Amino acid sequence: MRIALLALSLVLIIYTISSIAVYAIVHLYVIHGIDQHLHTIAERVANEYDATGNVEITGNLLPHGTYLFFAASGTLFVKTTSSLQPVLVNLIHNAPPGEHYVDLTADGIHYRVFYALSNLGKQGTDILMVAQDDRVELSVLNNLKTVIFLVGLAGMLISTLAGFFLANRVLRPIRAAWQRQLEFVADASHEMRTPLAVIQSNLNIAMGHTDESILDNLEWLNNAHSETRRLSKLVTDLLTLARSDSEKLPLQIQTLSIEEVFDKVTDLYSSIVEMNGIRYRSEIAASAAQQYFSGDADRIQQLLLILLDNARKFTPAGGEIALIAERSRNHLLIQIKDTGRGIAPEDLPRVFDRFFTGDASRTRETSNETGVSGTGLGLSIAKWIVEAHKGKISITSEGLGLGTTVTIELPIASPRSSSE
Numbered sequence: 001m002r003i004a005l006l007a008l009s010l011v012l013i014i015y016t017i018s019s020i021a022v023y024a025i026v027h028l029y030v031i032h033g034i035d036q037h038l039h040t041i042a043e044r045v046a047n048e049y050d051a052t053g054n055v056e057i058t059g060n061l062l063p064h065g066t067y068l069f070f071a072a073s074g075t076l077f078v079k080t081t082s083s084l085q086p087v088l089v090n091l092i093h094n095a096p097p098g099e100h101y102v103d104l105t106a107d108g109i110h111y112r113v114f115y116a117l118s119n120l121g122k123q124g125t126d127i128l129m130v131a132q133d134d135r136v137e138l139s140v141l142n143n144l145k146t147v148i149f150l151v152g153l154a155g156m157l158i159s160t161l162a163g164f165f166l167a168n169r170v171l172r173p174i175r176a177a178w179q180r181q182l183e184f185v186a187d188a189s190h191e192m193r194t195p196l197a198v199i200q201s202n203l204n205i206a207m208g209h210t211d212e213s214i215l216d217n218l219e220w221l222n223n224a225h226s227e228t229r230r231l232s233k234l235v236t237d238l239l240t241l242a243r244s245d246s247e248k249l250p251l252q253i254q255t256l257s258i259e260e261v262f263d264k265v266t267d268l269y270s271s272i273v274e275m276n277g278i279r280y281r282s283e284i285a286a287s288a289a290q291q292y293f294s295g296d297a298d299r300i301q302q303l304l305l306i307l308l309d310n311a312r313k314f315t316p317a318g319g320e321i322a323l324i325a326e327r328s329r330n331h332l333l334i335q336i337k338d339t340g341r342g343i344a345p346e347d348l349p350r351v352f353d354r355f356f357t358g359d360a361s362r363t364r365e366t367s368n369e370t371g372v373s374g375t376g377l378g379l380s381i382a383k384w385i386v387e388a389h390k391g392k393i394s395i396t397s398e399g400l401g402l403g404t405t406v407t408i409e410l411p412i413a414s415p416r417s418s419s420e
Protein backbone atom coordinates (compact mmCIF):
# COMPACT_ATOMS: atom_id res chain seq x y z
CA MET A 1 0.00 0.00 0.00
CA ARG A 2 2.84 2.38 0.82
CA ILE A 3 4.52 1.68 -2.51
CA ALA A 4 1.25 2.23 -4.37
CA LEU A 5 0.56 5.48 -2.48
CA LEU A 6 4.09 6.68 -3.12
CA ALA A 7 3.72 5.97 -6.84
CA LEU A 8 0.31 7.70 -6.83
CA SER A 9 1.79 10.74 -5.09
CA LEU A 10 4.55 11.01 -7.66
CA VAL A 11 2.05 10.69 -10.53
CA LEU A 12 -0.21 13.29 -8.89
CA ILE A 13 2.66 15.76 -8.43
CA ILE A 14 3.90 15.29 -11.99
CA TYR A 15 0.40 15.54 -13.47
CA THR A 16 -0.46 18.62 -11.40
CA ILE A 17 2.70 20.45 -12.43
CA SER A 18 2.29 19.50 -16.10
CA SER A 19 -1.43 20.39 -16.08
CA ILE A 20 -0.79 23.79 -14.54
CA ALA A 21 1.95 24.41 -17.09
CA VAL A 22 -0.27 23.37 -20.01
CA TYR A 23 -3.21 25.47 -18.80
CA ALA A 24 -1.01 28.49 -18.12
CA ILE A 25 0.52 28.28 -21.62
CA VAL A 26 -2.89 27.89 -23.33
CA HIS A 27 -4.41 30.66 -21.20
CA LEU A 28 -1.53 32.98 -21.98
CA TYR A 29 -1.79 32.19 -25.68
CA VAL A 30 -5.57 32.81 -25.81
CA ILE A 31 -5.46 36.05 -23.81
CA HIS A 32 -2.47 37.25 -25.77
CA GLY A 33 -4.42 36.64 -28.99
CA ILE A 34 -7.36 38.71 -27.71
CA ASP A 35 -5.04 41.48 -26.56
CA GLN A 36 -3.32 41.59 -29.94
CA HIS A 37 -6.69 41.79 -31.67
CA LEU A 38 -7.77 44.71 -29.43
CA HIS A 39 -4.47 46.52 -29.86
CA THR A 40 -4.65 46.16 -33.66
CA ILE A 41 -8.11 47.76 -33.74
CA ALA A 42 -6.95 50.53 -31.41
CA GLU A 43 -4.00 51.30 -33.71
CA ARG A 44 -6.26 51.45 -36.79
CA VAL A 45 -8.65 53.84 -35.04
CA ALA A 46 -5.80 56.07 -33.85
CA ASN A 47 -4.07 56.09 -37.23
CA GLU A 48 -7.29 56.91 -39.11
CA TYR A 49 -8.12 59.70 -36.71
CA ASP A 50 -4.65 61.24 -37.00
CA ALA A 51 -4.84 61.14 -40.79
CA THR A 52 -8.38 62.40 -41.42
CA GLY A 53 -9.62 63.82 -38.15
CA ASN A 54 -12.55 61.46 -38.41
CA VAL A 55 -13.24 57.80 -37.70
CA GLU A 56 -15.40 55.63 -39.91
CA ILE A 57 -16.86 52.82 -37.86
CA THR A 58 -17.42 49.88 -40.16
CA GLY A 59 -18.01 46.18 -39.77
CA ASN A 60 -14.50 45.49 -40.96
CA LEU A 61 -13.13 47.72 -38.23
CA LEU A 62 -15.27 46.21 -35.48
CA PRO A 63 -15.91 42.47 -36.00
CA HIS A 64 -18.85 40.81 -34.28
CA GLY A 65 -18.51 41.00 -30.51
CA THR A 66 -16.07 43.97 -30.61
CA TYR A 67 -17.04 47.42 -29.29
CA LEU A 68 -15.46 50.92 -29.42
CA PHE A 69 -15.50 53.99 -27.20
CA PHE A 70 -13.42 56.83 -28.72
CA ALA A 71 -13.18 60.46 -27.64
CA ALA A 72 -10.59 62.93 -28.88
CA SER A 73 -10.52 66.74 -28.98
CA GLY A 74 -14.15 66.92 -28.08
CA THR A 75 -15.20 64.43 -30.73
CA LEU A 76 -17.01 61.37 -29.48
CA PHE A 77 -17.50 58.06 -31.31
CA VAL A 78 -19.36 55.36 -29.43
CA LYS A 79 -20.40 51.91 -30.58
CA THR A 80 -21.18 49.77 -27.53
CA THR A 81 -24.06 47.90 -25.97
CA SER A 82 -26.37 49.74 -23.64
CA SER A 83 -25.11 47.72 -20.68
CA LEU A 84 -21.42 48.07 -21.55
CA GLN A 85 -21.29 51.85 -22.08
CA PRO A 86 -21.91 52.81 -18.41
CA VAL A 87 -19.23 50.38 -17.34
CA LEU A 88 -16.74 51.93 -19.78
CA VAL A 89 -17.64 55.43 -18.63
CA ASN A 90 -17.09 54.38 -15.03
CA LEU A 91 -13.70 52.98 -16.05
CA ILE A 92 -12.80 56.35 -17.61
CA HIS A 93 -13.40 58.14 -14.29
CA ASN A 94 -11.44 55.62 -12.21
CA ALA A 95 -8.68 54.30 -14.49
CA PRO A 96 -5.15 55.71 -14.32
CA PRO A 97 -3.62 57.28 -17.43
CA GLY A 98 -1.66 55.11 -19.87
CA GLU A 99 -2.37 51.92 -21.76
CA HIS A 100 -3.88 48.94 -19.90
CA TYR A 101 -5.79 45.72 -20.38
CA VAL A 102 -8.63 44.96 -17.95
CA ASP A 103 -11.46 42.47 -17.53
CA LEU A 104 -14.98 43.80 -17.12
CA THR A 105 -18.43 42.28 -16.70
CA ALA A 106 -21.60 43.97 -17.88
CA ASP A 107 -25.05 42.39 -17.69
CA GLY A 108 -23.49 38.98 -17.01
CA ILE A 109 -21.26 39.18 -20.12
CA HIS A 110 -17.49 39.15 -19.71
CA TYR A 111 -15.34 41.52 -21.75
CA ARG A 112 -11.66 41.99 -22.31
CA VAL A 113 -10.91 45.72 -22.65
CA PHE A 114 -7.94 47.68 -23.94
CA TYR A 115 -7.93 51.36 -23.03
CA ALA A 116 -5.58 54.26 -23.59
CA LEU A 117 -6.06 57.53 -21.64
CA SER A 118 -3.87 60.56 -22.31
CA ASN A 119 -3.95 64.33 -21.95
CA LEU A 120 -2.38 65.89 -25.03
CA GLY A 121 -3.16 69.48 -24.08
CA LYS A 122 -6.15 69.63 -26.40
CA GLN A 123 -9.75 69.94 -25.44
CA GLY A 124 -10.28 67.40 -22.69
CA THR A 125 -8.70 63.96 -22.46
CA ASP A 126 -8.11 61.61 -25.37
CA ILE A 127 -9.89 58.32 -24.70
CA LEU A 128 -9.65 55.12 -26.69
CA MET A 129 -11.35 51.94 -25.51
CA VAL A 130 -11.80 48.68 -27.40
CA ALA A 131 -13.81 45.87 -25.78
CA GLN A 132 -14.36 42.29 -26.93
CA ASP A 133 -16.87 39.75 -25.79
CA ASP A 134 -14.50 36.89 -24.82
CA ARG A 135 -17.05 34.37 -23.58
CA VAL A 136 -16.12 31.88 -26.31
CA GLU A 137 -12.45 32.00 -25.38
CA LEU A 138 -13.22 31.73 -21.66
CA SER A 139 -15.53 28.81 -22.39
CA VAL A 140 -12.68 27.04 -24.19
CA LEU A 141 -10.40 27.65 -21.19
CA ASN A 142 -13.08 26.41 -18.78
CA ASN A 143 -13.58 23.29 -20.91
CA LEU A 144 -9.83 22.76 -20.84
CA LYS A 145 -9.87 22.94 -17.03
CA THR A 146 -12.75 20.46 -16.94
CA VAL A 147 -10.92 18.07 -19.26
CA ILE A 148 -7.73 18.36 -17.21
CA PHE A 149 -9.67 17.67 -14.01
CA LEU A 150 -11.57 14.68 -15.43
CA VAL A 151 -8.49 13.20 -17.08
CA GLY A 152 -6.59 13.72 -13.84
CA LEU A 153 -9.37 12.06 -11.84
CA ALA A 154 -9.48 9.09 -14.21
CA GLY A 155 -5.70 8.99 -14.26
CA MET A 156 -5.54 8.93 -10.47
CA LEU A 157 -8.02 6.05 -10.36
CA ILE A 158 -6.12 4.12 -13.02
CA SER A 159 -2.80 4.96 -11.36
CA THR A 160 -4.10 3.73 -8.02
CA LEU A 161 -5.24 0.41 -9.44
CA ALA A 162 -2.11 0.05 -11.56
CA GLY A 163 0.04 1.03 -8.58
CA PHE A 164 -1.45 -1.69 -6.40
CA PHE A 165 -1.17 -4.22 -9.22
CA LEU A 166 2.44 -3.37 -10.06
CA ALA A 167 3.44 -3.10 -6.40
CA ASN A 168 1.97 -6.53 -5.80
CA ARG A 169 3.89 -7.91 -8.78
CA VAL A 170 7.11 -6.27 -7.59
CA LEU A 171 6.65 -7.63 -4.08
CA ARG A 172 5.66 -11.12 -5.24
CA PRO A 173 9.24 -12.39 -5.73
CA ILE A 174 10.26 -10.65 -2.50
CA ARG A 175 7.46 -12.38 -0.62
CA ALA A 176 8.38 -15.67 -2.26
CA ALA A 177 12.05 -15.20 -1.37
CA TRP A 178 11.12 -14.28 2.19
CA GLN A 179 8.87 -17.33 2.45
CA ARG A 180 11.64 -19.55 1.06
CA GLN A 181 14.03 -18.04 3.58
CA LEU A 182 11.65 -18.82 6.43
CA GLU A 183 11.16 -22.36 5.13
CA PHE A 184 14.90 -22.74 4.68
CA VAL A 185 15.63 -21.68 8.26
CA ALA A 186 12.87 -23.92 9.61
CA ASP A 187 14.02 -26.91 7.55
CA ALA A 188 17.66 -26.34 8.43
CA SER A 189 16.77 -26.16 12.11
CA HIS A 190 14.76 -29.36 11.81
CA GLU A 191 17.53 -31.16 9.92
CA MET A 192 20.11 -30.14 12.52
CA ARG A 193 17.89 -30.95 15.47
CA THR A 194 17.43 -34.58 14.47
CA PRO A 195 21.13 -35.60 14.32
CA LEU A 196 21.90 -33.53 17.42
CA ALA A 197 19.15 -35.34 19.32
CA VAL A 198 20.46 -38.73 18.14
CA ILE A 199 24.03 -37.81 19.08
CA GLN A 200 22.97 -36.58 22.50
CA SER A 201 20.80 -39.62 23.27
CA ASN A 202 23.45 -42.14 22.19
CA LEU A 203 26.20 -40.37 24.10
CA ASN A 204 23.97 -40.22 27.18
CA ILE A 205 23.52 -43.99 26.96
CA ALA A 206 27.26 -44.53 26.56
CA MET A 207 28.01 -42.20 29.48
CA GLY A 208 25.49 -44.08 31.58
CA HIS A 209 27.46 -47.33 31.04
CA THR A 210 30.68 -46.22 32.64
CA ASP A 211 31.23 -49.71 34.02
CA GLU A 212 31.36 -51.15 30.48
CA SER A 213 34.18 -51.06 27.95
CA ILE A 214 34.26 -49.01 24.73
CA LEU A 215 33.60 -52.21 22.80
CA ASP A 216 30.41 -52.78 24.78
CA ASN A 217 29.24 -49.24 23.91
CA LEU A 218 30.41 -49.39 20.30
CA GLU A 219 26.86 -49.44 18.95
CA TRP A 220 25.98 -46.13 20.64
CA LEU A 221 29.27 -44.55 19.62
CA ASN A 222 28.81 -45.66 16.01
CA ASN A 223 25.33 -44.13 15.95
CA ALA A 224 26.68 -40.85 17.31
CA HIS A 225 29.57 -40.92 14.84
CA SER A 226 27.26 -41.55 11.89
CA GLU A 227 25.00 -38.67 12.86
CA THR A 228 28.05 -36.44 13.35
CA ARG A 229 29.11 -37.15 9.78
CA ARG A 230 25.61 -36.43 8.55
CA LEU A 231 25.53 -33.15 10.48
CA SER A 232 28.95 -32.22 9.13
CA LYS A 233 27.77 -32.78 5.57
CA LEU A 234 24.64 -30.75 6.20
CA VAL A 235 26.65 -27.83 7.60
CA THR A 236 29.05 -28.02 4.62
CA ASP A 237 26.15 -27.92 2.16
CA LEU A 238 24.52 -25.03 3.99
CA LEU A 239 27.80 -23.12 4.02
CA THR A 240 28.21 -23.72 0.27
CA LEU A 241 24.73 -22.39 -0.46
CA ALA A 242 25.17 -19.43 1.88
CA ARG A 243 28.42 -18.46 0.17
CA SER A 244 26.87 -18.93 -3.25
CA ASP A 245 23.95 -16.67 -2.31
CA SER A 246 26.36 -13.96 -1.16
CA GLU A 247 28.59 -14.53 -4.21
CA LYS A 248 31.56 -15.17 -1.95
CA LEU A 249 32.39 -18.54 -3.45
CA PRO A 250 34.77 -17.82 -6.35
CA LEU A 251 35.29 -20.27 -9.16
CA GLN A 252 38.68 -21.28 -10.51
CA ILE A 253 37.78 -21.07 -14.20
CA GLN A 254 39.89 -22.96 -16.71
CA THR A 255 39.37 -24.69 -20.05
CA LEU A 256 38.18 -28.26 -19.51
CA SER A 257 37.92 -31.22 -21.85
CA ILE A 258 34.63 -33.08 -21.72
CA GLU A 259 36.47 -36.36 -22.25
CA GLU A 260 38.82 -35.75 -19.30
CA VAL A 261 35.94 -34.77 -17.05
CA PHE A 262 33.94 -37.88 -17.97
CA ASP A 263 36.97 -40.16 -17.53
CA LYS A 264 37.67 -38.79 -14.05
CA VAL A 265 34.06 -39.02 -12.90
CA THR A 266 33.75 -42.54 -14.31
CA ASP A 267 36.88 -43.67 -12.47
CA LEU A 268 35.51 -42.25 -9.21
CA TYR A 269 31.92 -43.46 -9.42
CA SER A 270 31.48 -46.39 -11.76
CA SER A 271 32.63 -48.95 -9.20
CA ILE A 272 30.27 -47.53 -6.55
CA VAL A 273 27.32 -47.81 -8.92
CA GLU A 274 28.21 -51.32 -9.99
CA MET A 275 28.57 -52.46 -6.36
CA ASN A 276 24.84 -51.76 -6.04
CA GLY A 277 24.02 -53.99 -8.97
CA ILE A 278 23.37 -51.08 -11.32
CA ARG A 279 24.76 -50.89 -14.83
CA TYR A 280 26.80 -47.76 -15.57
CA ARG A 281 27.37 -46.34 -19.04
CA SER A 282 29.45 -43.33 -20.12
CA GLU A 283 28.97 -42.12 -23.67
CA ILE A 284 30.33 -39.13 -25.61
CA ALA A 285 28.77 -38.51 -29.01
CA ALA A 286 31.05 -37.81 -31.97
CA SER A 287 29.80 -34.23 -32.12
CA ALA A 288 30.97 -33.65 -28.52
CA ALA A 289 34.28 -35.49 -28.74
CA GLN A 290 37.33 -33.30 -28.16
CA GLN A 291 35.13 -30.38 -27.16
CA TYR A 292 36.11 -27.92 -24.44
CA PHE A 293 34.22 -25.70 -22.04
CA SER A 294 35.16 -23.15 -19.38
CA GLY A 295 34.62 -24.17 -15.79
CA ASP A 296 35.90 -24.96 -12.34
CA ALA A 297 37.13 -28.56 -12.47
CA ASP A 298 36.30 -29.29 -8.82
CA ARG A 299 32.81 -27.81 -9.06
CA ILE A 300 31.99 -29.58 -12.33
CA GLN A 301 33.14 -32.86 -10.78
CA GLN A 302 31.02 -32.11 -7.68
CA LEU A 303 28.05 -31.37 -9.94
CA LEU A 304 28.24 -34.68 -11.80
CA LEU A 305 28.86 -36.67 -8.62
CA ILE A 306 25.82 -35.10 -6.96
CA LEU A 307 23.61 -36.03 -9.89
CA LEU A 308 25.07 -39.53 -10.25
CA ASP A 309 24.70 -40.16 -6.53
CA ASN A 310 21.12 -38.93 -6.65
CA ALA A 311 20.41 -41.28 -9.57
CA ARG A 312 22.06 -44.21 -7.77
CA LYS A 313 19.99 -43.75 -4.62
CA PHE A 314 16.74 -44.16 -6.49
CA THR A 315 17.66 -46.73 -9.10
CA PRO A 316 17.06 -50.33 -7.98
CA ALA A 317 19.46 -53.20 -8.64
CA GLY A 318 19.32 -54.26 -12.25
CA GLY A 319 18.69 -50.72 -13.43
CA GLU A 320 20.95 -48.50 -15.48
CA ILE A 321 22.57 -45.07 -15.13
CA ALA A 322 23.95 -43.36 -18.22
CA LEU A 323 26.26 -40.33 -18.42
CA ILE A 324 25.93 -38.89 -21.93
CA ALA A 325 27.46 -35.88 -23.70
CA GLU A 326 26.57 -34.42 -27.08
CA ARG A 327 26.81 -31.09 -28.87
CA SER A 328 23.91 -28.77 -29.64
CA ARG A 329 25.05 -25.75 -31.65
CA ASN A 330 27.40 -23.79 -29.39
CA HIS A 331 26.59 -25.76 -26.24
CA LEU A 332 27.48 -29.05 -24.65
CA LEU A 333 24.55 -31.12 -23.48
CA ILE A 334 25.34 -33.42 -20.56
CA GLN A 335 22.62 -35.86 -19.53
CA ILE A 336 22.35 -38.21 -16.56
CA LYS A 337 19.67 -40.79 -17.30
CA ASP A 338 18.46 -43.47 -14.91
CA THR A 339 15.78 -46.13 -14.93
CA GLY A 340 14.85 -45.51 -11.31
CA ARG A 341 11.69 -44.48 -9.51
CA GLY A 342 11.21 -41.21 -11.37
CA ILE A 343 9.46 -38.07 -10.17
CA ALA A 344 5.77 -37.24 -9.93
CA PRO A 345 4.78 -34.51 -12.45
CA GLU A 346 3.44 -32.22 -9.71
CA ASP A 347 6.80 -32.31 -7.93
CA LEU A 348 8.99 -31.41 -10.93
CA PRO A 349 8.67 -27.60 -10.55
CA ARG A 350 10.11 -27.77 -7.00
CA VAL A 351 12.87 -30.34 -7.30
CA PHE A 352 15.56 -27.66 -6.99
CA ASP A 353 14.06 -26.11 -3.84
CA ARG A 354 16.16 -26.48 -0.75
CA PHE A 355 15.04 -29.31 1.56
CA PHE A 356 12.15 -30.14 -0.74
CA THR A 357 11.18 -33.77 -0.14
CA GLY A 358 7.88 -34.07 -1.95
CA ASP A 359 9.08 -36.72 -4.40
CA ALA A 360 11.37 -39.68 -4.56
CA SER A 361 14.26 -37.79 -6.10
CA ARG A 362 14.60 -35.67 -2.99
CA THR A 363 13.91 -38.23 -0.29
CA ARG A 364 16.70 -38.57 2.19
CA GLU A 365 18.04 -42.09 2.13
CA THR A 366 21.24 -43.60 3.34
CA SER A 367 23.91 -43.92 0.68
CA ASN A 368 25.47 -47.36 0.63
CA GLU A 369 29.06 -46.32 0.44
CA THR A 370 29.11 -43.64 3.16
CA GLY A 371 26.27 -44.37 5.52
CA VAL A 372 25.45 -40.64 5.46
CA SER A 373 21.86 -39.76 4.62
CA GLY A 374 21.09 -37.08 2.11
CA THR A 375 20.57 -33.49 3.21
CA GLY A 376 18.06 -32.49 0.53
CA LEU A 377 20.43 -29.79 -0.67
CA GLY A 378 22.25 -31.64 -3.45
CA LEU A 379 20.09 -30.45 -6.33
CA SER A 380 20.14 -26.88 -5.02
CA ILE A 381 23.94 -26.97 -5.05
CA ALA A 382 23.89 -28.55 -8.51
CA LYS A 383 21.70 -25.76 -9.83
CA TRP A 384 24.00 -23.11 -8.37
CA ILE A 385 27.07 -24.72 -9.96
CA VAL A 386 25.41 -24.82 -13.39
CA GLU A 387 24.16 -21.23 -13.19
CA ALA A 388 27.58 -20.06 -11.95
CA HIS A 389 28.98 -21.51 -15.19
CA LYS A 390 26.33 -19.58 -17.20
CA GLY A 391 24.53 -22.79 -18.06
CA LYS A 392 21.08 -24.28 -17.65
CA ILE A 393 19.84 -27.37 -15.84
CA SER A 394 16.51 -29.16 -16.07
CA ILE A 395 14.95 -32.40 -14.88
CA THR A 396 12.36 -34.42 -16.76
CA SER A 397 10.51 -37.58 -15.81
CA GLU A 398 7.58 -39.41 -17.34
CA GLY A 399 6.31 -40.14 -13.84
CA LEU A 400 6.86 -42.47 -10.92
CA GLY A 401 8.61 -45.69 -11.91
CA LEU A 402 9.63 -44.36 -15.34
CA GLY A 403 13.09 -43.01 -14.63
CA THR A 404 14.56 -39.52 -14.60
CA THR A 405 16.71 -37.47 -16.98
CA VAL A 406 18.80 -34.50 -15.85
CA THR A 407 20.01 -32.25 -18.67
CA ILE A 408 22.84 -29.73 -18.29
CA GLU A 409 23.64 -27.15 -20.95
CA LEU A 410 27.09 -25.49 -20.86
CA PRO A 411 28.67 -23.05 -23.35
CA ILE A 412 31.47 -24.46 -25.49
CA ALA A 413 34.88 -22.77 -25.19
CA SER A 414 37.72 -22.58 -27.70
CA PRO A 415 40.25 -25.45 -27.53
CA ARG A 416 43.18 -25.14 -25.20
CA SER A 417 46.51 -24.15 -26.66
CA SER A 418 49.26 -26.69 -26.80
CA SER A 419 51.07 -24.95 -23.97
CA GLU A 420 48.23 -25.81 -21.66
